[in-house]
Structures are given as structure tokens and as C-alpha cells.
Amino acid sequence: MKSNKSLHTILPSKYPIIQAPMFGVTTPEMVAAANRANCLGSLALGDLNADKCIEQIRKTKELTDQAFIANIFVHQLPEVxxxxxxxxxxxxxxxxxxxxxxxxxxxxxxxxxxxLNSYHEQIDAIIAENCKIVSFTFGNLDDDSIHKLKANDILTIGTCTSLEEALLLEKSGIDILNIQGWEAGGHRGSFKDHDIPKIGGLALLNTIKEHVQNPLIYSGGVTNARIISAVKKMGADGFQIGSLLLNSEESALHEFEKNKLSSIxxxxxxxxxxxxxxxxxxxxxxxxxxxxxxxxxxxxxxxxxxxxxxxxxxxxxxxxxxxxxxIGQSIPKLSRESTTTILNNLINEIETFD
Ligand SMILES: Cc1cc2nc3c(=O)[nH]c(=O)nc-3n(C[C@H](O)[C@H](O)[C@H](O)COP(=O)(O)O)c2cc1C
Incomplete structure (x- = not known):
């Protein structure tokens, strides 16, 4: 475990702002555009098979020289x-x-x-393509996968929605925890799919900060400098931006979907x-x-x-x-500008906020 290091020293991007992986929305273009804003892009690979993962990773590498996160779904299959x-x-x-x-x-x-594809084939693809950061949701990786990733010097980011999940990730040696507050848009990253924890972001960050030493990324309703300033004061090291980018130029959403999101x-x-x-x-x-x-x-x-x-x-x-x-609970004003512009504007706002 890399204890108590600031995210700055671990993640390669200049600002500890992460473009959230959003399967069905994120594109290689969005990842590259986030990197151009000196943030860290995340490529959402969901449950794609290995060949599709490789295709997406290569496309992204053509668009950016900087490191990006490869994000996967780590779920248990129900018994047939x-x-x-x-x-x-x-x-x-x-x-x-x-x-x-x-x-x-x-x-x-x-x-x-x-x-059905297993996340194991995705991990092999990610290693073969020489990606350096992996984030995951819906559960924890098995020990073999964690061992493989570490042996290849790949940084791991696990999603948690409760203290119990955070402690499990910490115990198994996951480097960074992504705290997903109840506010967040898209799928809950909880380890189980029924009776899930329903903990608001601030309560969750507060509890996890008291018990866990790992660097923490905060996700859920991060839409402006005010919330970033608040969660930074509470101990978050990095900030994951999802819904704010839904209507960006690089989003895979169609025009009718963007219009729908703008009027809710x-x-x-x-x-x-x-x-x-x-x-x-x-x-x-x-x-x-x-x-x-x-x-x-x-x-x-x-x-x-x-x-x-x-x-x-x-x-x-x-x-x-x-x-x-x-979409998440915060309902930000959804800009059609490029991801780079949206994130640059956010960074300017942060720099003048405090
Ligand atoms: C459209 C959409 C798709 C998402 N897909 C993924 C995904 O593929 N992997 C993942 O880890 N999280 C996914 N999430 C969750 C986001 O990564 C992030 O945690 C969330 O958007 C943060 O909350 P916010 O939307 O309020 O910013 C998704 C969220 C949205 C809105």
C-alpha cells in the first residue's frame, strides 16, 4: 500500500482532476481532451471483450501521449x-x-x-497494451489479478460506496480509493447488487478518511470549485468529474440524448x-x-x-x-464545449476560488 502519499505524486497528470469513466459516453477523444487540460482521462471499457479493449486503448494512444486510466467492470457472475x-x-x-x-x-x-466476458481477459489486454493505471467498479479484483497488475507496475484504483468496501480494497493492496457518493450518476459501484449502501458522499468521505490511509478520489456531484474546495478540506486528494462532461463535444451521446439531459x-x-x-x-x-x-x-x-x-x-x-x-443528482449546467474547455474553466475557477 502507498500510504498517505498525495495523489499528485502518484498520478501523472498536473491537476488531481480525473475525467470519470462513463461507459457509452466516454470516447478516446474525450480521454485525450481531458489529458490536454492536464487532467487525467479515463477510458471506460465496461465489459468489452479483450479485442475491443485493445482497439479502444490503441485508438486512445493515437490521440494522447500521456497516461490515462483504463476502467473495467469487476462483477461476479450469478449461477446459471x-x-x-x-x-x-x-x-x-x-x-x-x-x-x-x-x-x-x-x-x-x-x-x-x-x-459474457470476464474481467480477467481485460486485465491481460491492459497489461499487453502497456497501460499504467487501472480503475474498476462493482467489486474487488481477485488476488491473482492484483498480483499481475502490481508485477507490471500498474497503479490500481478501486471504487467503494461504504467503509466496509474501502477496508476490503485497502486490505488487498489497492493503491487508491475512489469514493463514490450516493449523488453520483450512472451505476452504483457497490460490491453487491442488492441491499446496497446508500451513503451520501460527504458522510462517506468523512468516515473513510478516519479509517484508511490510501489516497482518496472523491466522485459524485463534483461540478464546480465550491464542492472541490469543500471535499479537499475534508481530505480528498483527487476529484472525479462525471455528469459535468455528459454533453461535451467528445461525448458519444446523440443530439436527442443531450437535449433530453439539458431539460431535466x-x-x-x-x-x-x-x-x-x-x-x-x-x-x-x-x-x-x-x-x-x-x-x-x-x-x-x-x-x-x-x-x-x-x-x-x-x-x-x-x-x-x-x-x-x-446522470447524477447535482444536475450541472451541461456545456456543449470540448472536454478540454470545460475542465480548463473548472481549473480557472478553482484557482480563483479560495
Ligand atoms: C453515463 C455514466 C456512465 C458511467 N459509467 C461508468 C463506468 O463505465 N465505470 C465507472 O467506474 N463508473 C461509471 N460511472 C460513474 C462515474 O465514473 C462517476 O463516478 C460519476 O459520474 C460521478 O458522479 P457525477 O456524475 O455526479 O459526477 C458512470 C456515470 C455516468 C453518468
């Missing part, structure tokens, strides 16, 4: 049994019917056709398992309302695989009632 397969089949029928009622022509794959109100934002089987924070829509009232939610990653085609078809049809529109 008769009940799971039956639940999949009934959920498939329900969602195909729901899509049809809303004029979306969706063909969901059969259970046997689903391909506080009570439009909900936590839902309906799209992926894991809790995530975003804008409520018809899909969430219908599925939350039903029994048709499978454990992650099966629900995610099952709704994948629906989300794709809804995107093509510019129908945000059936896409997942993740």
Missing part, C-alpha cells in the same frame, strides 16, 4: 440454473412485447446466444435496476416506470444483455423513453 433461464425467457417476451407496443422492432437474443428537473432523477440488473442513477422514462412495476428484472449482467438491443433500436429511433439516460 433452470430458474435463471426461465426468468430470462419470460423477461425477453415481456420486453419484446413492451417494445412492440411502442413501435420499436426488437429481437432479443436467446439465452444460449449471450456472450430534480425529481426526474431516479435509481433503477431496470436496464442492467444493477442500480444506476438516471432520468426516469417509460421503460423504467413499466419495468419497475413488473417482475421482469434479471441479475446483472443478464438484464443488461437483454436490454442491449432495445437500447440500440431506441437510439436509432431517437426515442429517449427506451434508452438509459444516466
Amino acid at each position: 440454473n433452470h430458474d435463471l433461464i426461465e426468468h430470462y425467457n419470460t423477461t425477453k417476451l415481456y420486453i419484446e412485447q413492451l417494445a412492440k407496443e411502442h413501435h420499436l422492432d426488437v429481437k432479443i437474443p436467446e439465452f444460449e446466444e449471450i456472450k 428537473k430534480e425529481d426526474d432523477i431516479v435509481l433503477t435496476k431496470s436496464f442492467s440488473g444493477r442500480y444506476a442513477r438516471g432520468i426516469k422514462n417509460t421503460f423504467i416506470e413499466k419495468v419497475e412495476q413488473s417482475n421482469y428484472i434479471l441479475p446483472y449482467p443478464y438484464q443488461n444483455k437483454l436490454t442491449n438491443e432495445l437500447r440500440k433500436v431506441a437510439k436509432l429511433n431517437k426515442n429517449s423513453e427506451f434508452t438509459s439516460n444516466w
Whole structure:
């Protein structure tokens, strides 16, 4: 463990500001643009297979000479049994019917056709591509993976949503902890997918700071210098910026999705398992309302695989009632400028704030 070192001395970027990994939103262009602002970009690799990870990493390397974070999902697969397969089949029928009622022509794959990737192949790809920083969410890496990463001198950043998770990461030798407050947009990084901790960012940072020596990154609602100043005083060493960049020039979101995000109100934002089987924070829509009232939610990653085609078809049809529109509780003013400009503006604000 690298105890009590400031993030500055560990991370290669000039400012301890990290562009959050946002699978489906982050692009290699966004990572390079964050690096151009002297921040640290994160490439979201989600649960992509090794070949796709390599493709994304190489694309990013063509755009930036600086180091960036490779981010992966570390989840446990549920046991496959008769009940799971039956639940999949009934959920498939329900969602195909729901899509049809809303004029979306969706063909969901059969259970046997689903391909699941393990994070182990991603780690091998990341090592082979000579990435130097890995962050992860949804759980902890196994000992073999941690050992492999350390042997290759790769810095590890684990996401935690409770003190218990923070202590587990610390104990297994993870270098830096990413504290994800309840406010954060997108998926909860909790180690389990039910009865998850629901701890606000400041309470969580305060508790973890008292018990853990590792450098701490704070995520969730970081949108301006005021919050950065506050969490810095409380002991955060780095700041992860997610929702603020959703509508940036380099975001993969389509125009209709950016427009939707620009017009939301506080009570439009909900936590839902309906799209992926894991809790995530975003804008409520018809899909969430219908599925939350039903029994048709499978454990992650099966629900995610099952709704994948629906989300794709809804995107093509510019129908945000059936896409997942993740965003955090802070609802920042969403700029269409480049990630570099948004982060440069934030840095200027920080420098004049205190
Ligand atoms: C659209 C979206 C996608 C996300 N995808 C990921 C991801 O792939 N990996 C990850 O570790 N966190 C992911 N997150 C969480 C962010 O990395 C970050 O913790 C969160 O955005 C911080 O809260 P904020 O949105 O209030 O800034 C995602 C968040 C959003 C909004």
C-alpha cells in the first residue's frame, strides 16, 4: 500500500482532476481532451471483450501521449440454473412485447446466444497494451489479478460506496480509493447488487478518511470549485468529474440524448435496476416506470444483455423513453464545449476560488 502519499505524486497528470469513466459516453477523444487540460482521462471499457479493449486503448494512444486510466467492470457472475433461464425467457417476451407496443422492432437474443466476458481477459489486454493505471467498479479484483497488475507496475484504483468496501480494497493492496457518493450518476459501484449502501458522499468521505490511509478520489456531484474546495478540506486528494462532461463535444451521446439531459428537473432523477440488473442513477422514462412495476428484472449482467438491443433500436429511433439516460443528482449546467474547455474553466475557477 502507498500510504498517505498525495495523489499528485502518484498520478501523472498536473491537476488531481480525473475525467470519470462513463461507459457509452466516454470516447478516446474525450480521454485525450481531458489529458490536454492536464487532467487525467479515463477510458471506460465496461465489459468489452479483450479485442475491443485493445482497439479502444490503441485508438486512445493515437490521440494522447500521456497516461490515462483504463476502467473495467469487476462483477461476479450469478449461477446459471433452470430458474435463471426461465426468468430470462419470460423477461425477453415481456420486453419484446413492451417494445412492440411502442413501435420499436426488437429481437432479443436467446439465452444460449449471450456472450459474457470476464474481467480477467481485460486485465491481460491492459497489461499487453502497456497501460499504467487501472480503475474498476462493482467489486474487488481477485488476488491473482492484483498480483499481475502490481508485477507490471500498474497503479490500481478501486471504487467503494461504504467503509466496509474501502477496508476490503485497502486490505488487498489497492493503491487508491475512489469514493463514490450516493449523488453520483450512472451505476452504483457497490460490491453487491442488492441491499446496497446508500451513503451520501460527504458522510462517506468523512468516515473513510478516519479509517484508511490510501489516497482518496472523491466522485459524485463534483461540478464546480465550491464542492472541490469543500471535499479537499475534508481530505480528498483527487476529484472525479462525471455528469459535468455528459454533453461535451467528445461525448458519444446523440443530439436527442443531450437535449433530453439539458431539460431535466430534480425529481426526474431516479435509481433503477431496470436496464442492467444493477442500480444506476438516471432520468426516469417509460421503460423504467413499466419495468419497475413488473417482475421482469434479471441479475446483472443478464438484464443488461437483454436490454442491449432495445437500447440500440431506441437510439436509432431517437426515442429517449427506451434508452438509459444516466446522470447524477447535482444536475450541472451541461456545456456543449470540448472536454478540454470545460475542465480548463473548472481549473480557472478553482484557482480563483479560495
Ligand atoms: C453515463 C455514466 C456512465 C458511467 N459509467 C461508468 C463506468 O463505465 N465505470 C465507472 O467506474 N463508473 C461509471 N460511472 C460513474 C462515474 O465514473 C462517476 O463516478 C460519476 O459520474 C460521478 O458522479 P457525477 O456524475 O455526479 O459526477 C458512470 C456515470 C455516468 C453518468
